[in-house]
Amino acid sequence: MKTTMRATAVVDSARRTLGPVGVCLPVSSTATASVGEERAGVRQLEHAGYRAAWTNEVIGKDALTQLSVLLAATEQMAFGTCVATIWARPPQTTHAAAAYLAQAHPHRFTLGLGVGYRQQAESVGRGFGRPLATLRDYVTGMDNHTRPPAPEAAYPRILGANGPKMLQLAAEIADGALPAGQPPEHTARARQLLGPDKLLVVGQLVVVDDDHDRARARARQVVTTWSTSATFRAGLAELGYPAKESIQASDRVVDALVAHGGPDTIAAKVHAHLAAGADHVTLLLPLGTEFTPGIHQLTLVAPALTDLT
Template sequence: MPNTSTPPVRYGLTVPLRGVPLSQHGDLYAQMSDLGYTDAWTGEAAGYDGFTPLALAAAQAPRLRLGTAVLPVHTRGPALLAMTAASLAEAAPGRFVLGLGSSGPPFVSRINGIPFTEPYKRVRDTVRFVRAALAGEYVSGHFDSFDIEGFALPNPPDRPVPIILGALRPGMIRLAARETDGLAANFLTPGDLGEVVRILWDEAAAGPRPGPKEVFVRLFVCPTRDAEYARRLGRGMLAGILNARTYSAFHDWLGRGEELAACHRHWAAGNAAAAAAAIPEALVDALLIHGDPDHCREQVRRYVDQGAGTVALALLPAPEYGPGAAGVSAMIKALAPGSLFGR
């Protein structure tokens, strides 16, 4: 299905940039703006939190739009989440997007000691609470997954804060269409994105929030001509991802259960190396963008053609570029959007 978002496509990077301390990001944020990148997006798993890199960018790059894709709803209380989002929205007025999602047991339970219960309800209830709080409402009462005695932000944002959901399968995609401003996705092929977007648009057209929806996609990019290097890197990254409950179920839904059966068997047996080796080469190439920068941009275009309105590249190290801030800066320049994305 063709992209219907207003051109030009938003073209950003995932931050923090790998291999560069946060204290050295200021010049890189400025470089991003000068080269035509429009956005900086974080995630949140077991490394950096999702807000601190964006707070730095808010001060150091006033032209960049900032977003979280995504923050787990279990690991912060609803009021704390609303307070932090409101603070960042105040620091970057009109240019912050709040992305929320369920995450999964590895992050919620295993390293944070928080029960991972009723993720759909928790996401839905958190969206409802945070949207009301950011709009300046007094919120109290019973939600299916928590109770609130009473909360109101003393200084709610002057402008609406868009909320999007990390959504991969039909239930969460439909929730995103009905109750939020869009969705975020990653670790999927262009064809997979087309199916996700079809469900989003169909549900949005019939739902209570029928306006335009943000379709955000994080794309992992290794700008190298050394395909074997990229595939080794990709296999090492994808083995854990494709065996995580959320992404395993997603790719089963997409019809890859048999294709990934050997990978799952090896992973369950505790053999991560064999699990990585069992990922089909064609799937590695489909989920990890690699090649020279022009080829990488053309691969990004395939996602745009399937409905992505915002793409954020997650840069992986490539042998053609040096280490540290200088190497990352060279990659940022090499992959700059240029005329391909209307920048």
């Protein structure tokens, strides 16, 4: 009973702190933003009205170190990982680091975890194994005893999960899930699988551009990249978007997956996910977006979302 009550309190606290909408920090493919640029960027986002920002992690980039700096640079903004890769550190170390951040900044940190990719496991000399079993073992191992023990500080753990089996695992062993790149129909299905008491954070692909044709073309490029994954195509097919449409990046698929255009168009897609059962929607700019221009794009969208934040 105590464990259930604690988990409910963690989810309720996260819902209040994160609010309905946030942003994922832009991910450049050419350079890493300096600490000064990142501090200035998150302060700009906080001033624009966003209550939460998320960051990615790959082998070679420590998201928890990054967020320790950004948490200290802001007053109230919440931060999360979307997602921290399990191959970056041992499970007990991940828990200790997350609990340390939660102790230093109560109610402002959410840990999103993901099994990542086979190449990430191989890059650190590990076997990828079976994703569900691998992630289950990792999350279970986070609570193994260490000496000295991790700080006694609560924080939500959510799993990067698109497929039904991974969503079911999130419902069983975590505080919620973080699917990304999916239409609102998927959000409704995710909520059904998770139940009402779990945290559902949704990553929404966005292209911010008032030029309709240019926005559509860039959004189509985003879909083309994502649809190279057979798993991604199969998931969309279950939602009524045949693999052929995904591969061709049809207008119907592009419109379903990517909010592209001006602020009002993007806000409408956020509303659709919230209506479908999401607790929080985080905006994902295309990979390769340079940091400072990306922050500017996200601030342009903020006024259309002020009724949510």
